[in-house]
Amino acid sequence: MSEKIIVYRKVDEQVLNYLREYAEVVYFEKLTPENMDEFYSELETTTVLLGSLLKIDESLLNKAPNLKMVANSSVGYDNLDLQALKSRGIIASNTPEVLNETVADTIFGLILSTARRMPELVQWVKNGEWNENLTEEYFGVDVHHKKLGIIGMGRIGQTLAQRAHFGFGMDIYYHNRSRNLEVEERFNATFCSLDDLLQEVDFVCLLTPLTKETEKMMGYEQFKKMKPSAIFINASRGKTVDEEGLIQALQDGEILAAGLDVYEKEPVDKNSPLLSMKNVVTLPHIGSATSETRLKMTMLAAQNAVAYLTGKEIPTEIKVKLETH
Ligand SMILES: NC(=O)C1=CN([C@@H]2O[C@H](COP(=O)(O)OP(=O)(O)OC[C@H]3O[C@@H](n4cnc5c(N)ncnc54)[C@H](OP(=O)(O)O)[C@@H]3O)[C@@H](O)[C@H]2O)C=CC1
Numbered sequence: 244m245s246e247k248i249i250v251y252r253k254v255d256e257q258v259l260n261y262l263r264e265y266a267e268v269v270y271f272e273k274l275t276p277e278n279m280d281e282f283y284s285e286l287e288t289t290t291v292l293l294g295s296l297l298k299i300d301e302s303l304l305n306k307a308p309n310l311k312m313v314a315n316s317s318v319g320y321d322n323l324d325l326q327a328l329k330s331r332g333i334i335a336s337n338t339p340e341v342l343n344e345t346v347a348d349t350i351f352g353l354i355l356s357t358a359r360r361m362p363e364l365v366q367w368v369k370n371g372e373w374n375e376n377l378t379e380e381y382f383g384v385d386v387h388h389k390k391l392g393i394i395g396m397g398r399i400g401q402t403l404a405q406r407a408h409f410g411f412g413m414d415i416y417y418h419n420r421s422r423n424l425e426v427e428e429r430f431n432a433t434f435c436s437l438d439d440l441l442q443e444v445d446f447v448c449l450l451t452p453l454t455k456e457t458e459k460m461m462g463y464e465q466f467k468k469m470k471p472s473a474i475f476i477n478a479s480r481g482k483t484v485d486e487e488g489l490i491q492a493l494q495d496g497e498i499l500a501a502g503l504d505v506y507e508k509e510p511v512d513k514n515s516p517l518l519s520m521k522n523v524v525t526l527p528h529i530g531s532a533t534s535e536t537r538l539k540m541t542m543l544a545a546q547n548a549v550a551y552l553t554g555k556e557i558p559t560e561i562k563v564k565l566e567t568h
């Protein structure tokens with residue numbers, strides 16, 4: 244058994260045992276400043292890397308002369324420099340589909356808890372401030388039968404639209420670079436320009452991957468186009484939003500509230516104004532974070548790694564056209 248895999252995130256024992264049938268496994272439950280030297284030393288002789296979030300760019304690849312495959316345990320792969328990987332002939336895979344339902348549940352939770360001000364009111368009750376009947380100043384806004392705008396109507400966007408349209412009677416609007424007629428038929432959804440979507444809907448949900456095109460695609464100018472009664476939800480990547488612009492828009496009352504699972508910098512800065520705003524619900528990037536779904540994701544990453552090691556077709560290889568210079 245000559246191949247070596249580094250697993251650099253916590254995974255279930257059954258995932259490790261499966262990998263051990265095919266390669267020597269070096270396991271780091273997590274990477275810390277204390278174990279980075281050991282990680283880099285193992286990296287020199289490693290063929291496959293399995294984990295998530297780690298920035299895999301030229302500087303890391305220079306330390307990995309034998310690397311042949313990166314099995315990312317997330318659907319988003321903005322942590323990978325695909326150009327650098329391709330120029331070295333390194334294959335990459337991600338974990339699409341298996342997390343759609345769980346992430347859509349999280350997003351719906353964010354929509355409901357932001358609209359109905361749940362975290363704020365839970366705290367109010369726990370603080371012992373519920374002394375009389377609730378007055379209007381604590382009311383939220385309805386979700387059912389409102390207009391939901393999805394920017395990035397892909398796999399997760401469609402799973403969200405399913406809940407919103409059939410479960411909550413919401414009207415669906417979406418913006419992608421390309422139209423999807425099947426989505427339009429299935430959810431009676433309306434395709435719009437970004438500006439039209441922002442002006443029309445009650446809830447804007449951002450779900451694009453982070454790319455050069457989508458970086459800071461939502462800034463003050465875009466928030467200003469939303470209705471002052473509208474709510475912004477971000478479950479894509481923090482960097483798709485200009486966070487300063489979002490803070491300013493919330494402070495100026497340009498939008499009603501925001502529900503966030505992702506931030507420009509993670510973990511989010513403890514002093515970020517977002518954390519002290521009552522109308523902002525802040526989750527710690529838990530889109531896919533259930534035991535069942537994380538097991539499915541890491542097992543799929545392991546299956547991708549094993550497919551590479553056994554010369555089989557890689558189930559969810561990342562295949563994108565790269566820019567040529
Ligand atoms: N918060 C969390 O824990 C999680 C976050 N995510 C994030 O969600 C993202 C989406 O995942 P998934 O649904 O599987 O991805 P998909 O690739 O299935 O969907 C992405 C959608 O975004 C659209 N899109 C891409 N670029 C643009 C653009 N420039 N402008 C407008 N629309 C665009 C695409 O349509 P078109 O090509 O037609 O433009 C596509 O419909 C991931 O990349 C990840 O960053 C995912 C899982 C969990």
Ligand SMILES: O=CC(=O)O
Nearest residue numbers: 317318319530531
């Ligand atoms: O953020 C999570 C992912 O799978 O992407």
